[in-house]
Amino acid sequence: MSDLDVDELPRQQHDSDGSDEVGWKLPVAAAVLGALVTATFVIFVVVTGPTNDTTAPTTPAAEASDVPDGYSESNNDVAFRAELLETGSDHTTVFVSSVAIRGTDPVSVTPEEAAAWSLRSDGVEVLAISQYAANAAPGAVTVEFDQAVDPDGVTLTMTLPGSTETATDRVSISSVLPVVLNDHRIVAEGYTIVIDELVIGDGWGLMRWHLEDGVAAKVDVVVRFGGTNEPSVLVSAYSVPTSSVAEPTPPAPLWLRADSVRLVQVGAELSDSNSPTDISIDFSVSVVVEPGRSIDVPVRTVLEP
């Protein structure tokens, strides 16, 4: 038997190119890389949120509103609410406010006007006898009823004008002042406005009218004194812009079924040297031909006697 040369032993017992050895650098680098990736994710979560779903819920953030709670829309721009309804022994007064809605700028929104108001309670409906506004309280209206109402379950309803028509009429009369015109009738779209009395004086006047049938109307008048040396007219007091802090202008009337209008002089005063030879009276009437949408207006507070 001969001695074997170690160098001749089969090579498979040895890795002569080093492939059987474990490189530690790469695994260490991989572990570090894994930790870095995870750390990056954690930082992202902390910085950006949201937090874990198991946290306690927070109060919902306030949201910009199109229409305030408790208001009813009349159109795309305006909503109404009655702040107070006061009912007495024989009358009821309702104070109504309105707001510009849907983010519109209030100074660019024209106040909405109702043609009629009604109260319903216990199956009884009462129509308003008057409504009025004021230049110093835009969007607010005070509505008057000549009856008391049962405040329990009362419903306030406003009716919009819908379609309206305007008609004019002219009357020529003598120039002897004072002049009184009684029971003059003007028809507009089948509706009759009665001028109960028109009194014309030297620098003053008064007109009373009522709507014989229909929902509501507006009536205006201009009295022209012809033949004067200097122009002189009588107009409704509310149509004259305020010229002096001592003589403010009343508000224009709203849609009504009856009203009285004071007339004031514009232009030169009448006198012996400036006297008229004739007088012409120009009426302008507007009537609600078809009532518009009816809207129930919420009432916030009711006061009983």
Next chain:
Amino acid sequence: MNSRTIALTIVAFFIGVLAASSIGVSVIRETSAVDDATSSPPSDAGSLGEYFIDPDETLIASTALVPLSVETAGTSFAIEYDLVSLAPAAGAPSITLRTPVGLKMVQQDVLPFVFPEFWVLRTPTGTIEGGPDDPGDRTARFELPAGLSVDDVLSIEIVDPLMAFPMDVRFELSDGAPEAEPVEGLRLELVSVLVDRNLTFIRVSVDLDDPAILLLDIEGVGSRWLRAVWDPDGLGTVDLIWVGDDPPEVMSFRAHGVQWIEIPGSYPVSIGQLP
């Protein structure tokens, strides 16, 4: 690189991920707890929910009351606020604001449509009342009892605010009944009757309670009345002028304008987010 090294590399990567994750989860949980603490709701009752101008607004009729700031000085506590009108006002003219100290023309947007006169603070020991001094004031002031601070305020409410609404009332004056009070806070008295040729000047004095009626016009009811003329010095008198023969013994007049109406009810105020 042999297969063992590759396998070890993959395992080492996930070991690194697991190790970092165990720390990262703790960090996330801790930061979540901090977020919960800072997003808790304000302690006072405010007008949360829908809003028009500001999330902390209090809507009173057509006016949004917006708290601006809170100031404390010793036992004094004040809330400054703004009043923003939401009332449609296109075409509204400048008006004359007649006050007992004179007449002045004001722009529409500076009028106080709401006067939140009475405020109530609720604390664990009771209530404290306060408010602004007049309609033009925009600061509600309170005096806190000793031992209480702003932090003790549980809720804030405005109670029974005054709101501006149109007014149109009739009244009569005569020698036999020279005084009238057609609405609360408006007193009129026949002062004198002077005849000058074909004109009769009826002078009426006007007395107003605080807060004064915002706008007031008086005119005669009937055909022979000229426009009323107010004393431009604001001394509280108005001349109503009758044309022609003697005026009626009982003279009818109309007072119209804008009056303060008290609206019963309470309106919560939120100051939770103010500095």
